Amino acid sequence: MKPMRYAGVVGAGLAAAFALSAPASVAAKDTVSLGIVAFLSGPAAGPYGVPGRNGAEMVIEAINKGTLPAPYDTKGFAGATVEAEYIDESGGNTKQVSEYRNLVQKREVDAVVGYVSSGSCAAIAPVAEELQKLTVMAVCGTPRIFEEAPREYVFRTMSHATADNIAAAHYVKEMMPDVKSYTGINQNYAWGQDSWRDFSLAMTDVMPDAKVSDKPQFPKIFAGQYGSEISALSLDDAELVHSSFWGGDFEAFILQATPRGFFQQKKVVLTVGGVSAYRLGKRLPDGVAIGSRGPYGILVRDRDTPLNTWFVETYKEAYGEYPSGAAYQYAQAILATKIAYDKAAEAAGSFPDEKQVRDALTGLEFESFAAPVKMALGNGHQAITEHMYGIVQWNEDAGELGLRDVKVYPAECVMPPADKTSVEWIEAGMPGAKC
Amino acid sequence: MTQFMDRTVIGLTLGFALVALLGVFVLPDWLMSQVLIAFSRALAVLGLVVLWRTGLISFGHALYFGLGAYTVAMLGKDLGVTEVLITLPAAGLVAAVVGFALGFIIRKYREIFFAMLNLAFSMVLFGILVKTEALGSTDGFSVEQPTLFGIGTEDSTVKLTVLFLAVCTVGWLSAVLVHRYLGSVLGSLTTAVRDNEIRVEYLGYSVAQAIHGKYVMSAALTGLAGGFTALALGQVDPESMVNWTVSGELVFVTVLSGPGSVAAPFIGSLLFELLRTYAFELVPYAWQLIVGGTLLAVIFFLPGGLWSLISKLGGRDRAAQPGGNRGEGER
Structure with missing residues (x-):
């Protein structure tokens, strides 16, 4: 009896799991289902x-109603209504790979859009190729995705992180030409290390x-306390400080550095400062240069x-605040997918x-919400866009x-050739850059 | 006793054979992939169960998990070795060697000190990997496509099926061997060590050596688990292989499964994976709440883990369980 019981238990568990797995309904022809992944x-x-x-949700709603401004005012993806399923990006790469499989094989979505973290993108790209599912990456920064292997199913609709730091260097040259030395404070993980290397x-x-x-600072990610790093940077002779901090770390750094007079003493360029600009408002000190990963x-x-x-x-109107970078970037990924569907339907x-x-x-060129996008790199799978930096100035009246002093750098100036x-x-001296 | 051992072995054999058959002929790919990841983790949990029976819990087995995963990945990346018959044993071996070395220090400690010392060692490896840009820092790097007998495949279903069958085979073998070990004299010492170390010493056995042996065994199993996970994912990175959260997850599944049987880790791990999947799907904003709530419920109502539920349902006599084991909460 006992062996049978073992087998029975295992078998019953798996049978139950299998029963649960049967797809609820097969998607009808007139809908396109999207898996949308974000933290x-x-x-x-x-x-x-x-x-x-929010950006994705808003644009999908507009697409379904056909209320996007021209020329994108046709309804749906090639006429089909878009159904979105939202998935949390947290839980680690192991979990993300499983969830990706679930989206594709269990919930049978037509395409997957999203991903913020470079780690997620690096883990997902090979799986997407393996499962042969259209995957449009929205935000993640690492250039590795299309540089380490050619991709057939994976696309990314914004510039990669190299552009942030090349544009930052150009902006420093233009706005702070008398800088004689520079240092940096970046989180000690891939994003921070890559950003400092590129810059x-x-x-x-x-x-x-x-x-x-010779003393750039690399505090631990999510450290939250930067007293000693700020002191070390203040003692450093370098006049310019580069940082790729984001989110809570960014805010903590700004709030801790301001009372120490750091921003009067140093020139500062913050490659993703734009992300937290609205949250900080007046507390973001005048005079720092910020970027937002593109236009x-x-x-x-x-x-x-x-x-x-x-x-x-x-x-x-919908969310009570101005759209920050990620809202634009997710919306752009959705828009690119819509245009591809419409264009393909027209051709077919x-x-x-x-x-x-x-x-x-592949190789699509389109006018996105704020700027033109060209799918130019990685055999037409990686987008390039112009890049922008500006200097913070509190507007008392409004x-x-x-x-102020917002500068635009053309895509071919800040992104490498194919x-x-x-x-x-960058090591070769950026030959052929059109600035 | 002998008769009982054989029954467990037969049960394991039938169970794993059934899972393997279901996997190949019935289960859809996504579920097979979940079983693959769940059973990979179950190998590590099996290692933790060996320690738990001695009353020891490690909060740092991600050290061995990560060592296994990075061994497989680096053999492919740096030496071009992708043969799973080499990379997987290497993963277990590297973890076992490190476990053997660290065991000389760790075997002296018990309870919270044992748990935290393990955590400390694992975070050292985490720190090193995060600072190593050549290994992709926190982004990690991709694992080369594995080969078996020198044959590789581009077909994802074939690759998944082969890995799935491999994890079933290794899982079955490990469970049988651990079961045999727990039934042996040395293995029977586990519970004795937990209950009264001094008496064990007076019986003429070395407690330190017994614990060292178990520690190396759990390290090797966890290394193997890491190796399988790296192959299943095709990507290694410190956050999902070496961070303390991975250790926490292993302990979570161990508590969920219960120490009652060598089959428990496999069932518990699979349920954990499915629980998380459905929590993710149904409540994407609060899935952690469901997962955490389940653990609380298990601790309150099933102190012996899910296995105690299974043995109760099966009407099994507690005394018949291997090692006369009791649930943590009943001590």
């Missing part, structure tokens, strides 16, 4: 995940006379095009299959944060 819990939810989800490499090209400090968020708030005005106003003369959608997305990896290109 819905944890430290990256506030600055990235939730605005990203210091780019500075040797752009401002060869400026000296790099997004506060950098393009006042850009007066029908698409951008619609985006800013609709978002503010009927509802397109997945291959036709991917073909349409009672809100504003920017035949070189980012590091190779």
Whole structure:
């Protein structure tokens, strides 16, 4: 009896699991289901995940109603209504790979859109290729995705992180030409290390006379306390400080450095400062240079095009605040997918299959909410866009944060050409850059 | 006693054979992949159960999990070795060697000191990996496509099926061996050590050596688990392989499963995986609440873990359980 009981227990468990697994309903022809992945819990939810989800939600609603501004005012994805399923990106890469499989094989979505963390993207890309599912990455920064292997099913609709730091170097040269030495404070994990590497490499090209400090700071991610690092940076002779801090760490750093007079003493360039700009408001000190990973968020708030005005106003009405970078970036990923569906349907003369959608997305050039996007790298799978930096200035009259001296750098100035990896290109002195 | 041992072995054999058959012929890919990840983790939990029977809980077995995972990944990346018949045993071996070395220090400690010392060692490895840009820092790096007998495959279903069968085989073998070990004289010392170390010493056995042996065994099993997980995921990174949260997850599943049987880790781990999947799907904003709530419920109502439920349902006599084991909460 006993062996049977063992077998019975295991068998019953698996049978139950299998019964639960049967797909609830097969998607009808007139809907396209999207799995949308963003941090819905944890430290990256506030600055990235939730605005990203909101941006996606808002644009999907508009697409289903056909209320996006022209030329995107056709209903749905090639006429099909979009159904979105939202998934939390936290829980680690192991969990993300399982959840990705569940989205594709169990919930049978037509495409997966999203991902904020570079770690998630790096883990998901090979699985997406293996399961052959259209996957549009929205935010993650690592250039590795398309540089380490060619991809057929994976796309990314914004520039990768190299652009942030090359543009930062150009901006420093333009706005602070007398800087003689520089240092940095970056979180000690892949994002922070890569950002500092790209920035210091780019500075040797752009401002060869400026000296790099031998004491850049690398505090632990989510450390929250930066007293000793701020002291060390203050004692350093370098006049310029580079930082790729984001979210809670960024806010903690600003709030702890301000009373120490840090921002009067140093020039500061914050590559993703735009992400937290609205949250900090007046507490973000005047005079610091901020970026927002491209033409997004506060950098393009006042850009007066029908698409951008619609985006800013609709978002503010729906969520009570200005859209930050991630809202734009998720919305852009959704928009790119819609355009690919519409274009593929037009070419095919009927509802397109997945291959036709991917073909349409490959090498696509389109006008996004704030700026044009070109799928130029990684065989047409990796986008390039212009990049922007500005200097923070509190607008007393409007009672809100504003920017001055906003500079725009063309995509070909800040992103490598198709035949070189980012590091190779910067190390070679950025040949062929069109600035 | 002998008869009982054989029955457990037969039960394990039938159970694993059934799972393997279901996997190959019935289960959809996503579920097979969940069983693969669940059973990989179960190997580590099996190692923790061996320690738990002695009353020891480690909050740092992610050290061995990570060592196993990075061994498999680095053999492929740096030496071009992708043969699973080499990489997987290497994963277990590296973990066992490190476990043997650290065991000389760790075997002297009990209770919270044992748990925290393990945590300290695992966080040292985490710190090193995060600072190593050559290994991709926190982003980690991809694992090369594995090969078996020198044959690789591009087909994801074939790859998944082969790995799935491998984890079933290794899981079955490990469970049988651990069961045999627990039934042996040395293994029977586990409970004795937990109950009264001095008496064990007076019986002429070395408590330190007994614990050292178990520690190495659990390290090797956890290394193997890490190796399987790396192959299943195709990606290694410190956050999901070496961080304390991984150790916590292993302890979580151990408590959920209960120490009652060598089959418990496999059932518990699979239920944990499915629980998390459905919590993710049904409440994407508060899935942690469901997972945590389940553990609380198990601790309150099933102090012996899920296995105690199974043995109660099966009407099994407590005394018939291997090692006459009791649940933690009943001590």
